[in-house]
Amino acid sequence: MIDIRLGGARPESAQGCVAVPVPAADGGAPVAITPGLLPDDVAAEAAAYLAETEHKGAAGSVQSLPRPLRQPSKLLLVGVGAGDEAGWRTAGAALARAAVREAELTVLAPAELTDAALRGLAEGLWLASYRFAMIEPKADAAPKLAQVTVAVAATPEREAALAAARTVSDLTRFARDLTNTPSQLKTPAWFVEQVLARTGARVTATVRDQDQLAAEGFGGILAVGGGSAQPPRLLQLSWAPEGATRHVVLVGKGITFDTGGIDIKPTEAMQLMRKDMGAAATVCATILAAAELDLPVRVTVLAPLAENMVSGSSWRSGDVVTHYGGLTSEVHSTDAEGRVVLADAMAYAVARLEPDLLLDLATLTGASRVALGKKTAAVFSDNEELVAGIGTAAAQAGELVWRLPLADEYVKDVAAEIADLNNAAGNPGAITAALYLREFAGPLRDRWLHVDMSAPSWSGGTDGELVKGATGWGVRTLVRWLQGLAA
Known part of the structure; x- marks a missing residue:
């Protein structure tokens, strides 16, 4: 730098x-x-x-x-x-x-x-x-x-502002590095190793491997990762400063490569699927920034990591997946895999972590790009304060968000015939994906926010502070939001 x-x-x-x-x-x-x-x-x-x-x-x-x-x-x-x-x-x-x-x-x-x-x-x-x-x-x-x-003049206030900019920029660059790395290197295990090398003593980590995921019932992560020779992981990070009065859980989709599974993507759509773990990179970089900036907010990060590959052990359309906590999903498309791994992590957060606020981020749908263009992330929540806080933080950070509705008239489309839910309810795709995820927020649904960051996670060329490739979208917004919570 x-x-x-x-x-x-x-x-x-x-x-x-x-x-x-x-x-x-x-x-x-x-x-x-x-x-x-x-x-x-x-x-x-x-x-x-x-x-x-x-x-x-x-x-x-x-x-x-x-x-x-x-x-x-x-x-x-x-x-x-x-x-x-x-x-x-x-x-x-x-x-x-x-x-x-x-x-x-x-x-x-x-x-x-x-x-x-x-x-x-x-x-x-x-x-x-x-x-x-x-x-x-x-x-x-x-x-x-x-x-x-x-x-x-180098005043203490300016030195502090420069230090904050350095931390956030460095960790945004780290998120970009993780996302840009080709998937031949970027296995779930590799991702975990890179993040753990940056955590230091103040951020604690728990890593669940395939056997532990099976023992604890993370059926969604196991289903999505079942077709790959590279087994899945669930990375959990914790920043718990003394005196913190609020606990935030950030969940980030971590598909290290997405073929679409049995419902395979066309070649052009698969070309950039190394970026499908961009949200996991964002939330991991955010918690590292929170610790480095000594923010007085307790933060837990969950990064469900898997490759969605094609093999004889791949999951199939028509399968029924049992998630952590017992809710089930009928698989209507193996290319709607991100919400399936997020569902496990969200259900675990609600059942075990007792957060005050739950946010999930994902490179989830092309529908959000159709609705909002290439620079803007879609946000969904029934909590007005959460939406306003993320909107203010994004504006300060120079990133763009826009709220889309959690329209209840589409809830019926998320239902399934032989399971609780189906994982690919169809159009309007960004909204039905958010409604599916809301089911896994359980009693926290009024304190939950979903960010579909598929479009702004990648830049096709030079654009202001962005360069061609991964943008590290969301690190700056989330850090500003956490700073606002701490104020």
């Missing part, structure tokens, strides 16, 4: 590549650089260049002004929009790309830079500079940017 520091050069002595924030002007007036950020002669030159290029100050827009044989040697005039956290996050992402060939960058921030804006700037820099590849980049293509100095 880029080394980001506070302090540094005064405007009159800035050297090398220097980023200058350009706020958007109100009412169509010309944009202007904050007075005092640059020496007068350099400021006049920059102002003339802004006028010539018709820079509007839109967040993330960058104009590069080379100044050969002079100092600073280059100005990056970057729009910060309204100057809020979102604008600075977008600006940070743009700078990570515009300065990728520079070894160092100085950002001339205004003296009144808020802690939130600093956090946004840092997150944008760290997340947009993320790279994942199984091969080393060529020397002439490798990023050079290693250090960024934000030229602003």
Whole structure:
């Protein structure tokens, strides 16, 4: 990760590549650089260049002004929009790309830079500079940017904001790494090993293997994982700080590869199924962040992990699965496997963990993408406070959510002929999937929230702080939400 520091050069002595924030002007007036950020002669030159290029100050827009044989040697005039956290996050992402060939960058921030804006700037820099590849980049293509100095006073509050941004960005990158890794490596056992290597002493772990899952009655996880040579796991993580008054359980779908099972997917739909454990990566990264940030909220994570493969031992359409706790599912599609493993974990959480709040996250349905597009996660809950809290946290984090209804008129479609429920009730697919999961929330259904994050878990290209590939969606939102609970 880029080394980001506070302090540094005064405007009159800035050297090398220097980023200058350009706020958007109100009412169509010309944009202007904050007075005092640059020496007068350099400021006049920059102002003339802004006028010539018709820079509007839109967040993330960058104009590069080379100044050969002079100092600073280059100005990056970057729009910060309204100057809020979102604008600075977008600006940070743009700078990570515009300065990728520079070894160092100085950002001339205004003296009144808020802690939130600093956090946004840092997150944008760290997340947009993320790279994942199984091969080393060529020397002439490798990023050079290693250090960024934000030229602003280093107060304790700003240092704390920067530290929080570092933790959340690092663990978002960790979630991206887990999700991007090819499934030939990413077995359920491998996933567990990677997470345990990051837990440290403050987060405790319990790992259930195939035999333990069978002994305790986790029939859904066993059914989905039964066709694979790589046996399933249930990873349980706990962060239990002294004095915590609320207990949150986060459940994340962890299908390390999804062929669709006997109801096999077409080739194109299977191509990116290494990402089908993105929610497990998110919830595991979130609890690690909660511990590192010392959040005074008790958090338990459940990550049901399985490969949904095709073999002579695969589960079949028409089978009846008995879940933890006794509810049964008639299998209408082996390609609706995520909700089946989540059902086991949710039922276990309700029966054994006594949470105050229960959230599940999953790359669950294509229907949510059809409804909301590629950037927005669907949320479902009967709890207004939960929906509002997640919505506020997502807005702060720069991630998008939208509430869809738990429409009771579709409850009848989730019923089965020879079992309690069926696992693939059909359209509207995101809603019927949520209604199926609600049955496993039991007495916690009024304190439960479901997030269908299938679409925003993966980016098809560069987009703000996102790069092509896994996004680590939800880590930032969940951490902000937990911070809100702790406030």
